[in-house]
Amino acid sequence: MPLFTPIKTLLTASAVALLLSSPAAAEPDATAHVELRGTGDLGVVIERATGSVALVDTTEKTVLRHIEGFGDLSHASVKFTRDARHAFVFGRDGGLTRLDLLTGEIDGRIIQGGNSIGGAISQDGRFVAVGNYEPGGVKVFDVETMELVIDVPATYEKPDGTTDQAKVVGVVDVPGNIFVFSLFEAGEIWTLDMSTDEPELTKYRDVGSMPYDALITPNGRYYIAGLFGEDGMALLDLWHPENGVQRILPDYGRGEERLPVYKMPHLEGWAMAGDQAFFPAVGRNEVLVANTRDWSLTERIEVHGQPIFVMSRPDEQQVWVTFAHPLNDKVQVIDTRTLEVIETLSPGESILHKEFTPRGEHIWISARDSNQITVYDTRTFEVLATLPAESPSGIFFTHRAHRIGL
Template identity: 90%
Template sequence: MPLIRPLKTLIAAGALSLLAVGPALAESAVELRGTGDLGVVIERATGSVALVDTTHKTVLKNIEGFGDLSHASVKFTRDARHAFVFGRDGGLTRLDLLTGEIDGRIIQGGNSIGGAISQDGRYVAVGNYEPGGVKVFDVETMELVVDVPATYKKADGTTDQAKVVGVVDVPGNMFVFSLFEAGEIWTLDMSTEEHEVTRYRDIGSMPYDALITANGRYYIAGLFGEDGMALLDLWHPEKGVQRILPDYGRGEERLPVYKMPHLEGWAMAGSQAFFPAVGRNEVLVADTRDWSLTQRIEVHGQPIFVMSRPDEQQVWVTFAHPNNDRVQVIDTRTHEVIETLSPGESILHKEFTPRGEHIWISARDSGHVVVYDTRTFEELARLPAESPSGIFFTHRAHRIGL
């Protein structure tokens, strides 16, 4: 059917308009791509992050303006478009992964340790050392939704605010976290307007970090003040907190602890859990059916991150100073160390690609990130970075607790 003249005129005019603004649009347009193969590497010395492409093993852009990243963590929004960076200076910074630009930043506290994004993607929670507590913000507007001071009663009857550690998201639109000085675990329910807080007291001395199992059932806090761990079964919270592995180091002299292990990097493999021993050159193995200790595996140094490859056939271990120049690989079937790698000086963090074929490892004092094939242990790439530490890929957006 022939076009009538007025419509032809409109189309022609529109085409001319597009031609006229085309270059400007091209310069400002976001590249048409998914975010599934993107990630960020924290560059702690410069307060910057490197935006990386995990498929092509390249650095796309170095972005500044994140403040103090001497201890930093990252969470991704539900759509994996944005990364929230939690900084040591209390900064909460939102990075647009497609534009490579910061599009929101607030100083919400004095010292932040990390955070989580809720199951429905609406809220981002920040755990604070100063002042102790949790603040929850709207992901879109970055406006404060709820402020939960971690107030507790001390032995002398006075009150104080505890440092908050181990903030994770759990099903039911809830956050769970631990109070270091108080020896407590709290849950914060964001599914109702009341934002109800439930407290579990006397869980053990000095919970220093925590994890949530992949199915969101078990929240486990490590205890620095004593041997053992505290477990909260979120399917049966009425049972309270259970102590597990209470005797794994009793009566033994610990080594000096140079850096606390990160329990977020626990390795789960079938009915086994692999986790770092505090103050010992060991990876511990527990049976998750009854949480009994079944084996100790001697390793290169004091473990910091003990992480499972997605197929659960391998566990990769990094270590604390002064033995932090190695990475060891444990076979989860034989419990033997099958490979020792030397990616560089001061190994701080590692991250598997979503299906585990590659692993990225940061070497802070060597100023690079090394990518390995996890099957052959072949080095695939070595990327420059400014004092790299944490590595975070967008597949975390779709996993509980990450």
């Protein structure tokens, strides 16, 4: 299926104009056609082993093309520009790569650090922020030119008085052109306000031991960082930042033996359903349920293994859960009304990621070691399509462009 390109459109229009203006012109070829395409149906799938990306059509449930040249994608994430025309891919080699979804070509790539795992695009669409493991810190670039706007080192003071650079995790965008992120070794949360010509940095210290990832609630109010070094989470109310960071769910594992942690849970794809929040428990075969009115723990749901991604269907009636190695060949579905597991699926070997279509009628699930993506009907759990991909991992659809923190 051909992709729309502006150049091709101009050439076709010019050719038709010449034919019509020529006295001896024949009738234009009725088969000549350029398919115009919006980006609302599009998405990308990370192909981690080959450093490539699969461009997909979510309505037709097809792979349009495989695009190479993204570097090390062993851990990669994607953010979409405000107009959903471009996808920014963040790679483990420090690469920041811009993909044009309409032409299917890379139209910008820089190596901005030594090891980056994610980032965010500002509310107004002007800036893309990259969180770095090496050398640590956040760099903000102009979305159009990919030129560096500001470099924020994640420098913190150690207990012995010396300074060091911390790994940056959990970079999200919030309303007001603000980026929020966490410092792993430092146990801090910082906000970077890009709304004025002089960016303003605010630091919240002593938020807890080793924040490893973070999420933002869909309305942009609460930034919540998971703590690897202790049970519980750190919450920053961005509507009332003067209250500082508070601890929530501090006792969910107290007095219990924690299992070996095979893979760190991901919080960004968390689940909200009414006044309930669903979290993956660190080192436990449980999904935690909290009351979002006071962030108290209300329920633990026993699941197949250690949960990695806990994601809510857009209508919030279901939560889909994937798991860490060695039990990562299953996906379980929780009914949010009964808090019971209602389905266990086997989409392939080494399940890594999943993504709902914008209204939630379908879900796409990547199976790395099966080299495939499986598309399910979320109502009947019927398999609708099985698509080939090279060691697929992250799946990202363009509707994320219009959601806070995604």
